[in-house]
Structures are given as structure tokens and as C-alpha cells.
Amino acid sequence: MSKLSESLSLVKKILSEVRMYNQASAVLNFDMQTICPKEGMNAQGEVDAFLSNKAFVLQKDAAYIEACLYIYDHRDELTDEFDRCLAESLHRDYAREKNVTPEMQHERSLTYNKAYVNWLEAKKSKDFGIFAPSLAEVQKIQVREANLNEERKETPYDTLFDGYEQGLSSRDLDDCFNECKARLVPLLKRIMNSKKKIRTDFLSRPVKDEAQKTCTQYLLETMGFDFNRGAFATTEHPFTTEIGKNDIRVTTHYYPDMFYSNIFSIIHEGGHALFEQNQPKENYSHFIEFNKTMGMHESTSRFYENRIGRSREFISLIYPKCCELFPNVFEGVSEQEFYESMNTVTPSLIRTEADEFTYTFHIIIRYEIEKMIVNGGADVDVAALPKLWNDKYAEYLGIRPAHDAEGILQDVHWTSGFGYFPTYALGNMYNAMYYNTMNKQFDIKSAVLAGDFKKINGWMTENVWARADRESPKTWIKNITGRDFTPTDFLDYLESKYSEIYEL
Structure with missing residues (x-):
């Protein structure tokens, strides 16, 4: 056996053990966010940290590191593309x-575990002061590790962001978001001045959790979610997690007076799950199943949530089932009224409940604040962040939070770091580009109306998901669409759709 083969074999053996610790840690983490009792969270967090550390120590073994460096230096000699990708992925991890x-x-x-527990308490109490010390600690750790990264970028924030979206920088984001603001701010004003009135009175009618659970099952089945390889539960802040190759779990949250929140949360998380359930099986045998970027992932979740889920055709598809499950909600409500209500534009405070149009502003606000938090270092006044947050909401959306729970405490993400939020907006832009490419090959609207998700998922599997773990985002989107990344398709889509709805 050659040294290259021996090195590759050793790396995969260690990674098999790492995967076991990570899988156990993922189960604990899922439990913490779903059914773990409050008093058990700190202890469970300590066990999670113990398991994570075991996996980390394995990858600090001198022989393992030597083998990783060897296969990276000799990656051009590897005949298997998946192995070459593994070599490059391990080198990025090593540098970080x-x-x-x-x-x-x-x-x-x-x-991070303590920050999550404190965030839960702070959100419940509507008091940022409870979470502020943890946020300061998270910031300190993130800046330290960005500066320790051997492949650090121009700024600490760029280094962190590159970990989520390889090959993109804050300069890319600044250009992208400036174009968004230039086109969306005046369009929002036109929408707000429109004489078109959309009916929304029925959206707050009460529903029972059991009916919402049945709806969750129906939506996941409709989308093509494989229940033999997945499951769902409820949590405070919906998420998706890959426990293992055949164990993909999604979560949602039931509000008794917002039935639609669960609908779009589960479609969003279901999109993440479809990505994981339909990736190449070779990804697992070569340990690259987590190589896809978060922008790629968010492109899928928001493709199903918005481009499909909020389309006239999908609303028509699920309308009869919604009438059956929520009769008191839909009494006297037409299909057209349902469609328009799911696409109403109303500046709001909660990102996860934001309409498709104003959602981008929520991301821009978080991006601008977290870039300041990271790049500002020790000079950042954490206690002043709620006011900054509130001022930006007033600036971009003309509204101001009444308390921290509907302001700076609403998202869980900053309990474990920075750089994730922009990927939501990038996801919208990626999927707008590949939606247009897909639509040239078959009529997407007709497929949705017929509930033919086998055709849609088949195209996604072949074109969007197949190479995601082996390509950088800019290469990936160009190979799918034949064009360089641009936010223009997304902005054109918003302008066309909402001009029609609001009769501009």
C-alpha cells in the first residue's frame, strides 16, 4: 500500500470515530432544543461539550494531522474526485x-451552551441584560479564533463569513445589499402607498396544536420528505439537524393564533431536509456531507418556502386541506384571499414571521450589526446593541420593537457565533437564478399545481444538490445556471410579483 493510500485510510478511520462523537452530540443538542427540561439543560450542555471535545482531540492527533497534510500535498494524485474534495476540506479545517x-x-x-440557556431565559424575560454577558463571551471567542485562523481574510468578520460561504467576502455582501436597498426601499414605499387592501383578519383565528401537527405531516409528505429517514418535533426556534445519513430531523413551533407560521416554518425546514436526504451517498463514505455552504442550504429551504410555498399554485394545492384542518379559520375565506394574505407586505419586527418582500431588510440589519460586533473588537459596547438594533428597524422598516424579545433577542444564532445571517439572503438570490434555469426545462407552476414534487425534487437532486459538497458557491451557481452570481434575478422577481399583487 502506498503512503498516500495509507494516509487516506488513517484519515477515514479517525473521521469514523469523530463522526460517532458528533452524532451523539447532535442527538443531545436536538434533545436540548426540543424536550429537555429546563433544569437539565446545563448538565446536558456539559455532556455535549465533553463529546465535542473528544471529537476535537481526535483531530489533534499528530499522525492524523500528518496524514491530512500529506493527502492535501498529494491531492492531484488522487483519482477519486470525492477524495480530492475531502483533502481540500480537511486542509481548510486544519487552517481554521x-x-x-x-x-x-x-x-x-x-x-455556546451557556449562551443558549441564557438566551432562552433572556427572551422569556424580555431582558437583553441577562444575555449580554454571554454575547460578549461569544464575541471574544469568535474574534480570537478568527485571528488564529491560518487562512484569515481581510477582516475578522470576513474570516468568519468565509467559514459559512467559502469564497465570498463582505465586499460581495456590501455590493449585493446596496443593490437591494437601491431597488427595494423605493418599491416598499410604493407598496405601502398602494390602494390595494389585502384581507388578513382570519389569520389570527385560533387553531389547535393537534391540527397543526396533522398539517405538518401533510406538508412534509407533499414535499417528498422521507419519513423512513426523518422525523419532526417542536421547539422554540425551528431548525433542521442531520443526526446521521438516515436520520434527518426537522422542527417547528405551533402558535395557536398564527397557523401559517407553522406552515412556512415546516416547508422551510423541510427544504433543508430534502437537501440532506437527497445528497450523493458518496458524500458519506468520503466524509464530505457537511461541505455544502449555508447559502446553498438556505437557497433550498427558501426555494421551497417562498418560490414554491407562497406561489399561487401551491396555495391552490393546499387550500382544500387547510379548509379541512382549520375550518374555523377558512370559513368564508376564498383561495384568492388565502394567496394574497400569504404574500401581504407588512413591515414587521420578527424575522421568521417576515413577509417575503421585507425579509431581506431583516438580514441587512443583522449583517450590519454583527459585522460591527466582530470587527469592533473590544471597543464594542454590548449594552448599547439593543438601541442600535431598534434604530435600524426604525430606519429601514419604519417600526421599533417594544421590548427585547421582539428585538435583539428574537434569534438564537448569536449564541454560537457570527456570519450566518447573510446566507439567508444569498439563498434567495441563488434560488432565483436556478428557478429561472429550471423553468426553461419544464413548467414549474404546472408541476406545483399537480403536486408533482417528484419532478421538482428530481431536478434539484441532479442540478442543485449533486455537486454542492464539491464546489465553491460561485462555481456551483455558475455550473447550474451558466451565469455568474447576481442578485438581479431575485430583485426582478420581487418587483414583478408584488407589483402585480399590489396593482402598482
Whole structure:
């Protein structure tokens, strides 16, 4: 056996053990966010940190690191494309973690778990002060690790963001978001001045959790979610997690007076799950199943949530079932009224409940604040962040939070770091580009109206999901669409759709 083969074999053996620790940690983390009792969370967090540290220490083994570096240096000799991708992925991980000691990693895990517990309490109490010390600790750790990264970028924020969206920078984001603001701000004003009135009175009619659970099952089945390889539960903040190759779990949240929240949460999370359930099986045998970027992932979840889920055709498809499950809600409500209500534009405070049009502003606000938090370093006044948050909502959307729970405490993401939020907006832009490409090959609207998700998912599997773990975002989107990345398709779509709805 050649040294290259021996090195590859050793790496895969260690990664098999790492995967076991990570899988156990994922189960604990899922449990913490779904059914773990409040008093058990800190102890469970400590076990999670212990398991994560075990996985981390395995990858600090000298022989393992030597093997990783060897296969990277000789990657051009690897005949298998998946192995070459693994070599490059491991090298990025090595550069990011080389200077992070096991003690630092353990501290990181404990900090993030404590931050989550404090965030839950702070949100419940509507008091940012409870979470502020944890946020300061998360910021300190994130900046430290960005500076320790051997492949650090122009700014600490760029380094962190590159970990989520390889090959893109804050300059890309600034250009992209400036174009969004230039086109969306005046269009929002026109929409707000429109004489078109959309009926929404029925949206707050009460529903029972059991009916929403049945609706969740129906929506996931409609989308093509494989229940033999997945499950769903409820949580405070919906998410999707990959426990293992054949165990993809999604979560949602039931509000008794907002039935539609569950509908779009589960379609969104179901989109993430479809990505995981339909990736190439070779990804698992080559340990690259987590190589896809978050922008790629969000492109899928928001493709199903918005481009499909809020379309006239999908609303027509699910309208009869919604009438059956929520008779008191839909009494006297037409299909057209349902469609328009799901696409009403109303500046609002809660990102996860935001309409498709104003959603981008929520991301821009978070991006501008977290870039300041990270790049500002020790000079950042954490206590002043709620006011900054509120001022930006007033600036972009003309509204102001009444308390921290509907303001800076609404999202869970900052309990474990920064750089994730822009990927939501990028996802919208990616899927607008590949939606247009898909639509040239078959009529998407007709497929949705017929409930033919086998055709839609088949195209996604072949064109969007197949190579995501082996390509950088800019290469990936160009190979799908034949064009360089641009926000224009997304902005054109918003302008066309909402001009029609609001009769502009």
C-alpha cells in the first residue's frame, strides 16, 4: 500500500470515530432544543461539550494531522474526485483549527451552551441584560479564533463569513445589499402607498396544536420528505439537524393564533431536509456531507418556502386541506384571499414571521450589526446593541420593537457565533437564478399545481444538490445556471410579483 493510500485510510478511520462523537452530540443538542427540561439543560450542555471535545482531540492527533497534510500535498494524485474534495476540506479545517487548543475548544462549547440557556431565559424575560454577558463571551471567542485562523481574510468578520460561504467576502455582501436597498426601499414605499387592501383578519383565528401537527405531516409528505429517514418535533426556534445519513430531523413551533407560521416554518425546514436526504451517498463514505455552504442550504429551504410555498399554485394545492384542518379559520375565506394574505407586505419586527418582500431588510440589519460586533473588537459596547438594533428597524422598516424579545433577542444564532445571517439572503438570490434555469426545462407552476414534487425534487437532486459538497458557491451557481452570481434575478422577481399583487 502506498503512503498516500495509507494516509487516506488513517484519515477515514479517525473521521469514523469523530463522526460517532458528533452524532451523539447532535442527538443531545436536538434533545436540548426540543424536550429537555429546563433544569437539565446545563448538565446536558456539559455532556455535549465533553463529546465535542473528544471529537476535537481526535483531530489533534499528530499522525492524523500528518496524514491530512500529506493527502492535501498529494491531492492531484488522487483519482477519486470525492477524495480530492475531502483533502481540500480537511486542509481548510486544519487552517481554521490548527491554533485552537483542546482547552479553547472546550471553553467554546461550554460558552455556546451557556449562551443558549441564557438566551432562552433572556427572551422569556424580555431582558437583553441577562444575555449580554454571554454575547460578549461569544464575541471574544469568535474574534480570537478568527485571528488564529491560518487562512484569515481581510477582516475578522470576513474570516468568519468565509467559514459559512467559502469564497465570498463582505465586499460581495456590501455590493449585493446596496443593490437591494437601491431597488427595494423605493418599491416598499410604493407598496405601502398602494390602494390595494389585502384581507388578513382570519389569520389570527385560533387553531389547535393537534391540527397543526396533522398539517405538518401533510406538508412534509407533499414535499417528498422521507419519513423512513426523518422525523419532526417542536421547539422554540425551528431548525433542521442531520443526526446521521438516515436520520434527518426537522422542527417547528405551533402558535395557536398564527397557523401559517407553522406552515412556512415546516416547508422551510423541510427544504433543508430534502437537501440532506437527497445528497450523493458518496458524500458519506468520503466524509464530505457537511461541505455544502449555508447559502446553498438556505437557497433550498427558501426555494421551497417562498418560490414554491407562497406561489399561487401551491396555495391552490393546499387550500382544500387547510379548509379541512382549520375550518374555523377558512370559513368564508376564498383561495384568492388565502394567496394574497400569504404574500401581504407588512413591515414587521420578527424575522421568521417576515413577509417575503421585507425579509431581506431583516438580514441587512443583522449583517450590519454583527459585522460591527466582530470587527469592533473590544471597543464594542454590548449594552448599547439593543438601541442600535431598534434604530435600524426604525430606519429601514419604519417600526421599533417594544421590548427585547421582539428585538435583539428574537434569534438564537448569536449564541454560537457570527456570519450566518447573510446566507439567508444569498439563498434567495441563488434560488432565483436556478428557478429561472429550471423553468426553461419544464413548467414549474404546472408541476406545483399537480403536486408533482417528484419532478421538482428530481431536478434539484441532479442540478442543485449533486455537486454542492464539491464546489465553491460561485462555481456551483455558475455550473447550474451558466451565469455568474447576481442578485438581479431575485430583485426582478420581487418587483414583478408584488407589483402585480399590489396593482402598482
